[in-house]
Amino acid sequence: MNVDGKLKLRKFLKEALEKHGDQGELSDSESLFVSGRLDSFSMMQLVMQLEEAFGLDFSTVDFDVSLIDSLDEIAAFVDANASA
Amino acid sequence: MSLAPGRPALRDFLAIDERERLVALAQTVRGRVLLFVVAVLAVSTYNSWSEAVFVVAAAMAFATLEKQRQLILFAATYAMAFSAFWLSETAIEENIAVVAAQEGIGHVTPLLLAHLALITFMIFSWSALMVVRKHKSFVLARRPVIALLAIYVVFCGLTSLDLLHGLPRLALWSFLSVYTPYIWFLAYALGDQRARDRSPDTFQLGTFHPFWGGPSSIPFGKGAGFLRKTLSKTPADLAVTQIKGVKLLLWSNLLLGLKVVLTWLCEEQLNIPSVELAVGAYLDGQGFPIALGWSALLWSTAKFCLRTAYWGHLFIGGARLAGFRLPRATWRPLEAQTLIEYFNRFSYYFKELLVDFFFVPTFFRVFRKHPRLRMFFATFMAAGVGNAIFHFVREVDLLATMGLAASIESFTSYLFYCLVLATGIGISQVRANAGYRPSPTLAGRLWSFITVWGFVVCLHVFSDESREHTLLERSSFLGSLFGVS
Numbered sequence: 001m002n003v004d005g006k007l008k009l010r011k012f013l014k015e016a017l018e019k020h021g022d023q024g025e026l027s028d029s030e031s032l033f034v035s036g037r038l039d040s041f042s043m044m045q046l047v048m049q050l051e052e053a054f055g056l057d058f059s060t061v062d063f064d065v066s067l068i069d070s071l072d073e074i075a076a077f078v079d080a081n082a083s084a
Numbered sequence: 085m086s087l088a089p090g091r092p093a094l095r096d097f098l099a100i101d102e103r104e105r106l107v108a109l110a111q112t113v114r115g116r117v118l119l120f121v122v123a124v125l126a127v128s129t130y131n132s133w134s135e136a137v138f139v140v141a142a143a144m145a146f147a148t149l150e151k152q153r154q155l156i157l158f159a160a161t162y163a164m165a166f167s168a169f170w171l172s173e174t175a176i177e178e179n180i181a182v183v184a185a186q187e188g189i190g191h192v193t194p195l196l197l198a199h200l201a202l203i204t205f206m207i208f209s210w211s212a213l214m215v216v217r218k219h220k221s222f223v224l225a226r227r228p229v230i231a232l233l234a235i236y237v238v239f240c241g242l243t244s245l246d247l248l249h250g251l252p253r254l255a256l257w258s259f260l261s262v263y264t265p266y267i268w269f270l271a272y273a274l275g276d277q278r279a280r281d282r283s284p285d286t287f288q289l290g291t292f293h294p295f296w297g298g299p300s301s302i303p304f305g306k307g308a309g310f311l312r313k314t315l316s317k318t319p320a321d322l323a324v325t326q327i328k329g330v331k332l333l334l335w336s337n338l339l340l341g342l343k344v345v346l347t348w349l350c351e352e353q354l355n356i357p358s359v360e361l362a363v364g365a366y367l368d369g370q371g372f373p374i375a376l377g378w379s380a381l382l383w384s385t386a387k388f389c390l391r392t393a394y395w396g397h398l399f400i401g402g403a404r405l406a407g408f409r410l411p412r413a414t415w416r417p418l419e420a421q422t423l424i425e426y427f428n429r430f431s432y433y434f435k436e437l438l439v440d441f442f443f444v445p446t447f448f449r450v451f452r453k454h455p456r457l458r459m460f461f462a463t464f465m466a467a468g469v470g471n472a473i474f475h476f477v478r479e480v481d482l483l484a485t486m487g488l489a490a491s492i493e494s495f496t497s498y499l500f501y502c503l504v505l506a507t508g509i510g511i512s513q514v515r516a517n518a519g520y521r522p523s524p525t526l527a528g529r530l531w532s533f534i535t536v537w538g539f540v541v542c543l544h545v546f547s548d549e550s551r552e553h554t555l556l557e558r559s560s561f562l563g564s565l566f567g568v569s
Contacts, residue, residue, distance in 0.1 A: 034313040036411030039428055040439035044447055044462070045517065048455060059448045064279060066313075 001075040001082075005053070009074060012049055016042045028071040043068070050074070054082040101327040110323035119330055120144060123405055126333035129340055130298070130398055132171075138163070139402055142295050143329075147322055147407035157290030162206075164295045169198045174299055176201075179261040179481040180254070183243070186484070187254050194258075201258040206289060208263075209270050213285050216277045228274035229441045232267050236477060239263070244488040257484065264480040265301045266292050268437055272307025275440075283308040296402030301478050302434045304399040305410050316407040329404025332412065336397035343390040350383045359384045360550040363561045367553070377565045385544045389417065392431055421522040421532035423512035426540065427467060434474075435466075442470030459517055460510040468506025472499055482551070494551040497558055501546035508539060 001009070014026060016038055024037075032038045038046075046068065050056050061067070061081065068074045100106055109115035120140055128136040142160035146153055168174050180194040180201075216225035224231040239260045242248050248256060269292040276282050283291075288308045297304045305311050316322035350356040357365065362380035366372050396413025403410050413432050420426035427435055443466035451458035475498055482491040522532045545562045546555070553561075563569065 031313070034310065035409070036314075039432070040436055040443065041424070041428065041513070044439075044443070044459070047447070048459075048517075051452075059452070062278060063444070063448065066279070 001054075001078045005078070006071065006075055008053070009049075010071060012046070013038075013071070016045065026071070030071075031069050033065050033069050046074075050078065054078050056081050098331070100331065101324045106327060107320060107323045110327055111319050115323075116144065116148075119326055119405070122330050123333055123401075126330070126337050127398070127402065129337055135164070135167075139295055140405060143402055143405035144326075147316070147326065147405065154284060154286045154290065157294065158286045160295040161290045161293065165202060165293060166199065168299070169195055169202075174198075174265075175481060176261045176265075179484060180258050182481070182484045183254050183257045187250055189251060189254055192251075192254070197254065197258040198262065201262040204259055205262045205266060209266070209273070209289060209292070210285055212270065213273060213277060213288060216274050220278075224274060225277065228271045229445075232271055232274075233473065233477070236260070236264065236267065240480070240483055240488065244483045260480060264477055265299070267477060268301060268441070268474075269293060269303050269307065271441060272303055272309065276307055276309040279309055281312070283312055287312075294403070296406060297399045298395065300395060300399070301474070302431070302437060304396065304413060304433050305403045305408055306433065306436060306440070311403075311408055311410075314409045316409060321409070322407050325404050325407055325409050329401045331401075332397045332404060333401035336394050336401060339390055339394045339397065343387065343394065346383075346386065346390070350379075354379070356380055356383045359545060359548045360552050363545075363548075363553045363558060366561045366564055367557055372564075374565055374567070377561070381541055381544060381565070384548065385541045388544070389430075393417075396431065396433070418533070418537075420536050421529065422516060422520075423509045423536060423539065424463075424516050425512075426536050427509050427512075437474070438466035438470040442466040456514050456517070460514050463510040463513045464506045466506075467509040468502045471506070472502040475502075497546045497548075497551070497553070497555045500555050501543055504543055504546070 010026065013032065017024070017026065020038060020042070022037055026032075030037075033040070033043050043065065047058055050068075051058065056078070066073070067077050106115075110119060123140045123143075124133075124136045127139055130136075131139060138160070142156060146156045146160070149156065169177060176198050177194040180197050184190070184192070184194060184197075212224060216222060216228070219225060239256060243253055243257045243260060273288040273291070276288065282288075291303070291305070291308045291311060293299070294305065305314075316325045356376070356379045359380050362372070362377055366377065393414040400410050400413050411432060415429045415432065417426060417429045420429050443462045446465040447458060447462035451461055472495075476492075476495055479491075482494070486494065522528055542562060545558050548558075560569075
C-alpha cells in the first residue's frame, strides 16, 4: 500500500474512532477491533472501503479479525491480496 | 496524577484508573487485598457470599498466576457450573424434572441427570474441537453455527415429536437442556480452531459460561480467541484493568440500587402494573387509563434496561478482575442518536454474537454488487433472524411445557418484534453508511432521543417475555395507548 493509500485509510479510521467518541491517537500497530476501540460494524464498513478502493474480494479469504486489526496489518493484507 | 485536560470535573474524579499512585498501589499486596474486598462486596449483591469470594479469588488468581491460568479457568468455571446444579441456580434441573414427570421416571434424580449431561457435553465439545481441527472441510468446521443449530433441531424433534419415550427421551432431553445454553460458546470455540494462535482445549472449555459470566447464554467476552487478545500484558496494565473492573462492579451496584428504588416507587407506591398485567386488564375490558398503560410500558422498558446493564457490568467487571481488557457490555445507551447506535451501545456482546454469527457470514456472501442492499440484508439477518433464533433456542424449556407447536405459536409476537427492530436498525445502518448524521444541536439531540427511545419503548410491548398474549392482543393494546381501539 502506498503512502497516499495509508493516509486515506488513517483518515477513514480516525473518523470511525471519532464517531465512537474516541479522540485518542492512532499508531500504525495499535489494535482497532480486538481492543474494542471499533466494533464489528465499523469493521464491515472498513471491509467495504477496502473492497472498493483496492478491488479486494473478502469472500475468497478465510476471514479473521486479526487480518485487519491495525493499520500495519491492513496494509500488509492489502499488499498481499489487492488485485490491482 | 496524569488526568485528561478539558474533561468535566466529575469524570476526572471518577477516572481513578488514571491515578498513578492508585495504579502503583494496585500492584502491591495491600492494593490487591483492597481490590479483593471491594470486589467481593460488589459481587455479593448477585452471588452468595461464598460464591462472591470464590469468583473474585479465582479471577485474581487467574490474573496473577500466569502458569496456572488454564487450570484455574477450567476448574473455576466447572466448579461454578456443577455447584449451580447443587444450589438449584439454573433452570436445567427444572426442565429435566418436567420431562421426568411426563415419562413417569422417578428413580433417577434430575440433579444426577444434569451432572451426567454436563459431563457428556464437555466430552462432546472436546471431541468436536478435535474433529474440526483434523477435518477442516467437515461441516462443523466450515459452518459451525448451522451445524450446531441443526443438532439442536434434530434433538428437539426427537424429544418433542413423540418419537422417543421413557429413559432415552429423558436422557436426550437432559443433554439438550445443557447443550442449549452452551451453543454460542461452543460456536466461538469451533470458529477459533481456524486461528493460527488458537488457545488450548482446556482454555476453550473454560470459557464456556466462564466463572465470571453468570448463567446468561450471551458469551460476555466472546470466545477464547477474543479473550486471549485482550489479556493484560504488563503488571501496570493489569492493575489498570483490575481497577476498571472494580469501578464497573461498583457502577453495577449503583444501577441495582436505582432499580430497587424505582421498583419500590413504581410498583409499591404508584401501583404501576407490568406490561403483561396491563395487556391482560385491557383485554378484560377493565377501565384502564392511557397514562397508566404508558407508565407500565415505560417502567417495563426501564427495568429491562437496568437489569441488562447491571448484569453486563457485573460480568465484565469480573472478567476485568481476571485481567481481560474487555469493552463494557452497555455503554451510555441513552446517548444513542440512531437505532444502529442503540444496537451497538445497549448490549455489546449480544450484538457482537449476532454480528459474528449472522451479519459477517451474510455480508461476505450476498449482494456484493449492491452495497446498500448488502448492508441492509446483513444487518437484518443479525438483528432479526439471529435475534429470533437466539431467543427461541434459549427458551428450550417451553418445548417440554408447551409442546413444539404451541411454543412456536407463542413466539409470534417476539418474531414480529425482531422483524420490526431489524427493519429499523437495517434502515438506520444504511442511512449511517450513506453519510446521514443526526443534528448535534440540543434540539437535534432531543429529537434523536425521542425517536430512538420512542421506537424502543413502543416495540417493548412485543418483546415482553411472558408469552402470555398474542401478537394481535399486544397490537391492540399498543393501539389503545394511541387512542386507537
